[in-house]
Amino acid sequence: MNQQAKDWSWPFWFLVPLYPYRRRRTLRHEIVKDTIWTFDQVQGILYTIVPLRMTVVRLEAGGLLVYAPIAPTRECIRLVRELEAVHGEVRHILLPTASGLEHKVFVGPFARQFPQAQVWVAPNQWSFPVNLPLPWLGFPRDRTQELPIDSHQAPFGDEFDYAVLDIDLGRGSFGEIALLHVRSHTLLLTDTLLSIPAEAPAILQMDPYPLLFHARESALDPIADTPENRLKGWQRIALFAIFFQPGCLKTVQLGQAMREAIKAPDHSAKAYFGLFPFKWEPDWEASFYALHGNGRPFIAPILQTLILDHDLQGVAAWAEQVASWDFERIIPAHFDAPIETNAYEFAQAFAALQHPPEAAIFGSQSQPLLTADVDFIRKLEETLDRRGITSTPQATSSDK
Structure with a gap:
C-alpha cells in the first residue's frame, strides 16, 4: 500500500459498509478565520454520495472543540494536528446525535487519537439490534459522559449555548444538539436542517x-x-x-x-x-x-415524515429556543455548508412542519417540493407503520 492509500485508509469501514468503503479523502475548509473549520468526507450507497462533515472550533481559552467526528484517517488526523500546533490540543469531542450511526461509529476511534479530550454525547444513546453500553461500542469509559441539559453546566458553556432535542420513538430516540458558537454567530447542526447546493460540493x-x-x-x-x-x-x-x-x-x-x-x-x-x-x-x-x-434551508422530508412529527410540541419548543439566538450562518453535517442564514429563516423552516413537505413555502423566493417526489416517503411511512416497524405519532404519544 502506497503512502497516499495509507493516508486515506479507514480500516473499520465494514462496521458501516458504505461507499467509499476503505478509501476516504478528507477536505478541510476554514469557515471563520482562525476560529472554525469544516472537515468533509463522503458517504453513501450505489454512488448516491453526500458530504459527511465534522466541525472544529477554536476555544477562546485555548484548544479545540470537535463537533460530530468523521473517520479518523491519517489524512484527517494530520489536518487536525496542524490546527493543534497553532491553537492547542483537542479538548472536547461532541457526539451531537443519539440515532445517527454514520456519526456514532467514528467517535470511539477518533477519541483514541486524542486521549486528552473529554467526550460528550447527546442524551439517551442507543444501539441496534442490541442496546449496548457506550464502552462496548468503543467509547472511552473514563472520559465519556452525557452532555448536561443546561449549557451553563458544560465546561465550554461560557463560549457556547446549546439546545437538546430528544424525541422518544418507542424503540429508540432521535436526538440532536444545536450548538451555537456565540462569538462567531455560528450555529452547528447535524441532521435537522440542510441546504442543497446548486453544484456538487x-x-x-x-x-x-x-x-x-x-x-x-x-x-x-x-x-x-x-x-x-x-x-x-x-x-x-x-x-x-x-x-x-x-x-x-x-x-x-x-x-x-x-x-x-x-x-x-x-x-x-x-x-x-x-x-x-x-x-x-x-x-x-x-x-x-x-x-x-435557491439554496434555502429546509427539513428533509424523511425526517419530517418519520421522526419529527412524533413530538411536534417538543420540536417547536426546541426550534423556538434556537431561533432566539443571534447567528448568521449554519453549518450542518451534510450537504451544503456554511449556509448563510439567520434565526428568522431557521424559524420559517420549522414553522413549515405544520404543513406537508410539498405544501411548505420557505420565504418569498422559494417554492414547495413537488408532490410526486415525496409520495414514496409517504408510502414508506404507511408501510413501516402497518408492519409495526415504526409507530404512528399518535401511538407513540399514548405510550408515554
Whole structure:
C-alpha cells in the first residue's frame, strides 16, 4: 500500500459498509478565520454520495472543540494536528446525535487519537439490534459522559449555548444538539436542517466518478468527465439522497436492464457490471430546482415524515429556543455548508412542519417540493407503520 492509500485508509469501514468503503479523502475548509473549520468526507450507497462533515472550533481559552467526528484517517488526523500546533490540543469531542450511526461509529476511534479530550454525547444513546453500553461500542469509559441539559453546566458553556432535542420513538430516540458558537454567530447542526447546493460540493469533485455514473441516460452511455455531466450527476444524486425514489425517476425492467448491461461499454465491478436500471423523465430538472429552492434551508422530508412529527410540541419548543439566538450562518453535517442564514429563516423552516413537505413555502423566493417526489416517503411511512416497524405519532404519544 502506497503512502497516499495509507493516508486515506479507514480500516473499520465494514462496521458501516458504505461507499467509499476503505478509501476516504478528507477536505478541510476554514469557515471563520482562525476560529472554525469544516472537515468533509463522503458517504453513501450505489454512488448516491453526500458530504459527511465534522466541525472544529477554536476555544477562546485555548484548544479545540470537535463537533460530530468523521473517520479518523491519517489524512484527517494530520489536518487536525496542524490546527493543534497553532491553537492547542483537542479538548472536547461532541457526539451531537443519539440515532445517527454514520456519526456514532467514528467517535470511539477518533477519541483514541486524542486521549486528552473529554467526550460528550447527546442524551439517551442507543444501539441496534442490541442496546449496548457506550464502552462496548468503543467509547472511552473514563472520559465519556452525557452532555448536561443546561449549557451553563458544560465546561465550554461560557463560549457556547446549546439546545437538546430528544424525541422518544418507542424503540429508540432521535436526538440532536444545536450548538451555537456565540462569538462567531455560528450555529452547528447535524441532521435537522440542510441546504442543497446548486453544484456538487468540492469533496465530491475530488473523485467525480459517482457524479459521472449518475449523469448517464442509460447503461449504454460511456462515462464522460465534463462539467455538464458533473452538474447533471450531482443534481440527480441530490434527488436520490433526499427522496430515495423521486417522482421523475422510473426503474427499468430487469430484462431490459440485463440486456443493456451486456452491451454496456464498462462491465467492471466499479461500474456495477454494466447495470444501470434508472430512467429519468424529461422534466426531472424541475424536481431538482424545487429541491434546491435557491439554496434555502429546509427539513428533509424523511425526517419530517418519520421522526419529527412524533413530538411536534417538543420540536417547536426546541426550534423556538434556537431561533432566539443571534447567528448568521449554519453549518450542518451534510450537504451544503456554511449556509448563510439567520434565526428568522431557521424559524420559517420549522414553522413549515405544520404543513406537508410539498405544501411548505420557505420565504418569498422559494417554492414547495413537488408532490410526486415525496409520495414514496409517504408510502414508506404507511408501510413501516402497518408492519409495526415504526409507530404512528399518535401511538407513540399514548405510550408515554
